[in-house]
Amino acid sequence: MPKSKITVEKPTNADDLTLVVGQVSGKKLKGFRLSIHGEVASALRDACVATVDQLNGRTELAYKWDISYDPNLQFLGIADALLTIPSVDQGASTPHTTQPQQVVETDPQARLILDSASSLPLLPASELKKRTFLFYAAVVGNDPNNRTSFVSRWNPYSTTLCGRILTLYGRVSAMSLNRF
Amino acid sequence: MTEIAQRARLFVGSYAGLFAILAIRFDATWLRWACIVLAVLGVALMAWVVFVVPGQMGAEPITAASVEDAGSDVAGYLATYLLPFLTVAEPGIRDVVAYALFLGISGLIYVRSEMTQINPTLYVLGRQVVKLTTDQGWTGYVVARGAIHVDDVVRSVPMNEQVRVQVRDDRTQHA
Numbered sequence: 639m640p641k642s643k644i645t646v647e648k649p650t651n652a653d654d655l656t657l658v659v660g661q662v663s664g665k666k667l668k669g670f671r672l673s674i675h676g677e678v679a680s681a682l683r684d685a686c687v688a689t690v691d692q693l694n695g696r697t698e699l700a701y702k703w704d705i706s707y708d709p710n711l712q713f714l715g716i717a718d719a720l721l722t723i724p725s726v727d728q729g730a731s732t733p734h735t736t737q738p739q740q741v742v743e744t745d746p747q748a749r750l751i752l753d754s755a756s757s758l759p760l761l762p763a764s765e766l767k768k769r770t771f772l773f774y775a776a777v778v779g780n781d782p783n784n785r786t787s788f789v790s791r792w793n794p795y796s797t798t799l800c801g802r803i804l805t806l807y808g809r810v811s812a813m814s815l816n817r818f
Numbered sequence: 819m820t821e822i823a824q825r826a827r828l829f830v831g832s833y834a835g836l837f838a839i840l841a842i843r844f845d846a847t848w849l850r851w852a853c854i855v856l857a858v859l860g861v862a863l864m865a866w867v868v869f870v871v872p873g874q875m876g877a878e879p880i881t882a883a884s885v886e887d888a889g890s891d892v893a894g895y896l897a898t899y900l901l902p903f904l905t906v907a908e909p910g911i912r913d914v915v916a917y918a919l920f921l922g923i924s925g926l927i928y929v930r931s932e933m934t935q936i937n938p939t940l941y942v943l944g945r946q947v948v949k950l951t952t953d954q955g956w957t958g959y960v961v962a963r964g965a966i967h968v969d970d971v972v973r974s975v976p977m978n979e980q981v982r983v984q985v986r987d988d989r990t991q992h993a
Contacts, residue, residue, distance in 0.1 A: 759979060
């Protein structure tokens with residue numbers, strides 16, 4: 639099997655972590671950061687390390703819209719630069735002489751939220767149960783301009799419940815959006 | 819805790835010195851003890867901010883895009899420290915009510931203005947409060963361990979939406 643092209647450095651205890659949530663509001667996506675205890679940050683950091691270990695134990699496949707893969711042995715990877723470009727028209731009839739590079743359309747607002755994680759508005763803990771979130775993310779790293787985001791689609795309130803943090807992260811595939 | 823309540827805590831901490839001076843000035847035992855309690859409470863609250871908060875919360879890095887000085891607000895703040903020298907040693911009830919009213923108005927102005935940035939107690943504890951805007955648009959106050967310059971990366975923990983506390987960082991660098 640070919641070696642993975644994506645390398646994500648394992649977070650260390652020296653790496654700062656910001657817990658971020660994204661909420662759909664009308665047609666916009668709003669981001670908030672959450673104040674977390676140091677022990678919660680440490681547990682989330684450990685979960686990120688476990689996720690990186692899981693990724694490193696699998697083989698990367700370049701993303702294609704029609705690809706089939708084994709999620710136990712493989713993961714889908716796509717270069718950072720291709721995430722915000724609008725998708726190619728799959729119904730185009732013009733034949734291509736060369737295979738076009740697969741791109742994935744993503745919401746640029748999500749990227750902005752993750753890029754500005756530590757400057758987002760602070761969401762009170764009491765609001766977590768009242769709102770529904772599109773995603774949450776652990777943004778890790780000490781350089782504000784070069785942090786790694788571990789993204790998942792869960793309400794972060796559940797991660798703060800005792801005994802569920804590692805289980806949740808162990809089940810989901812983290813996607814690093816920065817600097818591949 | 820709400821933003822106002824957090825600022826009120828900073829207000830009590832900021833005026834710990836004033837309460838200590840008032841305790842020295844007043845002859846009435848109950849007033850003296852009331853001021854001593856407020857002074858001790860103020861110092862304890864600031865000690866909590868300086869020594870406890872940074873160790874409890876998870877830190878995160880921010881980059882300073884602009885740092886504002888509080889120079890123009892200092893004169894107004896210092897004027898409130900004249901109160902102990904205008905009081906009488908044994909005030910009547912009406913005097914006490916007037917002093918309390920003055921402190922209440924001062925507190926209201928403090929929590930709703932830029933005076934949050936001025937805190938002599940934090941200075942005594944080796945900290946200062948700076949108003950900072952990050953390169954990503956957050957604006958608020960940082961209880962800093964020293965001077966912060968533009969482009970500095972600051973590790974901080976949040977106290978609330980508007981106030982952060984800088985934590986020790988041997989890796990502080992210019993971006």
